[in-house]
Amino acid sequence: MKIAAQARELLRRDTTWPFLVPRRRAVDVSHQVILYIEGLSVSFDGFQALNDLNLYVNDGELRCLIGANGAGKTTLMDVITGKTRCDSGSAWFGRNIDLLAHDEAEIAQLGIGRKFQKPTVFEAHTVFANLELSLGGGKGVWSALTAALTGEQRDRIDRVLETIGLAKARHQLAGALSHGQKQWLEIGMLLVAEPRLLLIDEPVAGMTAEEAERTAELLTSLAGEHTVIVVEHDMEFVRSIARTVTVLHQGSVLAEGTMDQVQNNPDVIEVYLGEGA
Amino acid sequence: MTFAENTRSLFAGVAGALAQLHQPGRGSSLLVVILFGVTLLMSAANLMLPQDSVFYVSTYSITLMGKYLCFAMLAMAVDIVWGYCGILSLGHGAFFALGGYGMGMYLMRQIGDRGVYGNPELPDFMVFLNWQELPWYWYGMEHFWFAMAMALLVPGLLAFVFGWLAFRSRVTGVFLSIMTQALTYALMLAFFRNEMGFGGNNGLTDFKDILGFDLQADGTRVALLLITAALLALAFLASRAIVQSRFGRVVVAVRDAEARARFLGYRTERYKVWLFVYSALVAAVAGMLYVPQVGIINPGEFSPLNSIEIVVWVAVGGRGTLYGAIAGALLVNYAKTRFTAAMPDGWLFALGALFVAVTVLLPKGLAGLLQRSGTKGAEKPRENDTGKVPAGVAHAGEAGA
Numbered sequence: 001m002k003i004a005a006q007a008r009e010l011l012r013r014d015t016t017w018p019f020l021v022p023r024r025r026a027v028d029v030s031h032q033v034i035l036y037i038e039g040l041s042v043s044f045d046g047f048q049a050l051n052d053l054n055l056y057v058n059d060g061e062l063r064c065l066i067g068a069n070g071a072g073k074t075t076l077m078d079v080i081t082g083k084t085r086c087d088s089g090s091a092w093f094g095r096n097i098d099l100l101a102h103d104e105a106e107i108a109q110l111g112i113g114r115k116f117q118k119p120t121v122f123e124a125h126t127v128f129a130n131l132e133l134s135l136g137g138g139k140g141v142w143s144a145l146t147a148a149l150t151g152e153q154r155d156r157i158d159r160v161l162e163t164i165g166l167a168k169a170r171h172q173l174a175g176a177l178s179h180g181q182k183q184w185l186e187i188g189m190l191l192v193a194e195p196r197l198l199l200i201d202e203p204v205a206g207m208t209a210e211e212a213e214r215t216a217e218l219l220t221s222l223a224g225e226h227t228v229i230v231v232e233h234d235m236e237f238v239r240s241i242a243r244t245v246t247v248l249h250q251g252s253v254l255a256e257g258t259m260d261q262v263q264n265n266p267d268v269i270e271v272y273l274g275e276g277a
Numbered sequence: 278m279t280f281a282e283n284t285r286s287l288f289a290g291v292a293g294a295l296a297q298l299h300q301p302g303r304g305s306s307l308l309v310v311i312l313f314g315v316t317l318l319m320s321a322a323n324l325m326l327p328q329d330s331v332f333y334v335s336t337y338s339i340t341l342m343g344k345y346l347c348f349a350m351l352a353m354a355v356d357i358v359w360g361y362c363g364i365l366s367l368g369h370g371a372f373f374a375l376g377g378y379g380m381g382m383y384l385m386r387q388i389g390d391r392g393v394y395g396n397p398e399l400p401d402f403m404v405f406l407n408w409q410e411l412p413w414y415w416y417g418m419e420h421f422w423f424a425m426a427m428a429l430l431v432p433g434l435l436a437f438v439f440g441w442l443a444f445r446s447r448v449t450g451v452f453l454s455i456m457t458q459a460l461t462y463a464l465m466l467a468f469f470r471n472e473m474g475f476g477g478n479n480g481l482t483d484f485k486d487i488l489g490f491d492l493q494a495d496g497t498r499v500a501l502l503l504i505t506a507a508l509l510a511l512a513f514l515a516s517r518a519i520v521q522s523r524f525g526r527v528v529v530a531v532r533d534a535e536a537r538a539r540f541l542g543y544r545t546e547r548y549k550v551w552l553f554v555y556s557a558l559v560a561a562v563a564g565m566l567y568v569p570q571v572g573i574i575n576p577g578e579f580s581p582l583n584s585i586e587i588v589v590w591v592a593v594g595g596r597g598t599l600y601g602a603i604a605g606a607l608l609v610n611y612a613k614t615r616f617t618a619a620m621p622d623g624w625l626f627a628l629g630a631l632f633v634a635v636t637v638l639l640p641k642g643l644a645g646l647l648q649r650s651g652t653k654g655a656e657k658p659r660e661n662d663t664g665k666v667p668a669g670v671a672h673a674g675e676a677g678a
Contacts, residue, residue, distance in 0.1 A: 104539045145522050
């Protein structure tokens with residue numbers, strides 16, 4: 001049965017065989033939409049983490065995802081970045097790249113960067129080396145053996161160091177940075193690869209108010225050139241950066257709109273904001 | 278090319294290698310230079326001084342030193358995967374032994390009709406087992422180049438297949454360690470069988486000569502020691518180049534945060550497989566050099582205990598530093614030689630106690646102790662002037678080699 005289905009898939013006339021499609025190609029955003037998520041469902045041992053979720057994100061947008069714990073925010077990121085396989089549905093990056101057909105490394109090379117909930121940097125390396133390793137381009141084993149930084153790459157690292165405010169700490173070991181600095185370094189590691197889409201999971205967790213403010217500035221300045229999707233619990237923070245907010249609830253989209261629209265949505269008040277507000 | 282030109286190019290090569298060793302901030306290479314110097318002195322003392330001289334070095338010591346250097350190379354191989362990539366291999370003895378068996382098969386074929394049974398074609402143990410002809414996998418092993426190629430190819434291929442299967446399935450941590458342990462144990466059981474055609478539990482021994490040189494002669498012994506020292510230095514330089522390249526930085530990144538590296542676009546399993554293969558090859562070379570010097574290879578080399586001992590050497594010396602692994606192997610093995618002579622039964626207890634003591638008191642091994650005392654002075658500027666660390670210090674910290 002499975003073989004027959006695979007054979008049928010292979011003989012479809014409306015698609016190109018996967019091995020004929022170049023693995024690395026530019027994303028096609030001619031319809032202004034960079035991320036199409038349609039009918040996505042994921043379940044773990046009977047728990048429905050994502051339930052027929054639909055989401056469209058425009059190119060250059062800054063989108064906030066909010067939702068209670070277990071609403072499926074992190075699972076959605078896992079599916080987009082290739083960590084988790086979905087049961088059904090589709091996820092396309094632009095019009096031409098099927099995200100479900102790629103693994104984590106390929107998706108990263110296609111231009112989707114992801115920041116983890118817990119700041120994850122290479123602690124045994126210097127800040128500079130962290131950024132060096134995050135540069136886009138060849139990630140192969142053999143090219144890494146002989147890789148040397150070009151002047152242009154150095155400049156890019158310097159620019160990112162300025163952007164994330166770590167220019168003075170460039171030779172410090174990343175493990176010696178403060179929590180907030182690690183968060184920034186991780187964002188910088190995404191930036192230096194020049195991704196099209198940034199998925200940022202709880203960027204201000206554990207930050208002071210001042211640090212959070214600077215992070216908000218950083219993220220808003222990124223939108224436009226990059227598309228940014230932010231998952232955050234901190235409502236103040238979301239209000240300060242978001243133009244469009246998507247509320248997830250039990251694995252599907254509950255509401256979408258500006259912060260004010262969402263906050264006045266009766267469904268949202270009932271299931272999510274109602275508890276806190 | 279004339280002889281003079283030859284020697285000149287040889288000297289230029291050695292000088293170049295020495296110049297490379299002497300890079301600023303690379304104190305680690307000092308150990309290798311010292312080691313090489315000691316080896317040279319020992320060799321000269323053995324060959325040129327009369328036996329009754331105070332400075333005469335016995336051939337026994339020469340062979341012992343050669344053995345230690347092989348172990349140092351093996352420890353370095355384990356350190357490359359464990360210290361830099363966090364892959365705790367408890368089965369590296371397998372690659373060492375396979376390399377050794379490759380060399381052993383060549384040496385067996387060199388015996389010719391000088392064996393006990395005088396059979397020009399078959400090694401003694403095959404005559405003893407009433408075998409009529411050479412098994413197919415012994416074909417070609419009488420050629421040195423072919424035997425050496427096989428001694429590298431077989432462990433390399435085994436490491437590749439094993440690593441590819443394990444790392445692609447994302448097996449990590451203690452599960453991987455247990456699998457490596459099972460690998461070497463399975464090989465030990467297989468090599469113990471007479472039907473395998475590798476001499477069963479007696480292994481391969483009674484070697485006569487290598488490339489036509491008598492293995493018992495002092496000159497051959499010294500030459501083997503010098504070759505071992507040279508290859509150790511070469512392996513050290515190659516390994517250092519690897520861990521200081523971007524490849525090496527990726528490998529350390531994989532050790533500390535594999536998921537992060539993967540989401541940056543690195544295929545971490547490929548990095549791990551190739552590092553594992555490289556490490557297996559270094560271990561195999563160590564095994565190839567070990568066998569002609571000790572004169573025997575048997576399935577005991579595959580025993581899991583041996584592989585665990587290697588890990589102890591690395592832990593004592595300091596994992597994550599190449600010179601630490603070398604120093605650890607030399608020190609522990611010297612202690613073992615002394616200890617087993619004085620108190621044969623006590624050695625395993627001493628080894629266990631050493632491991633516990635190092636784990637508790639010196640988590641970074643002896644190299645960590647050196648670094649701690651060494652960076653006390655160097656750490657100062659870092660505190661005064663945030664971030665502006667002299668490039669040398671930053672690099673030493675980052676590479677740690």
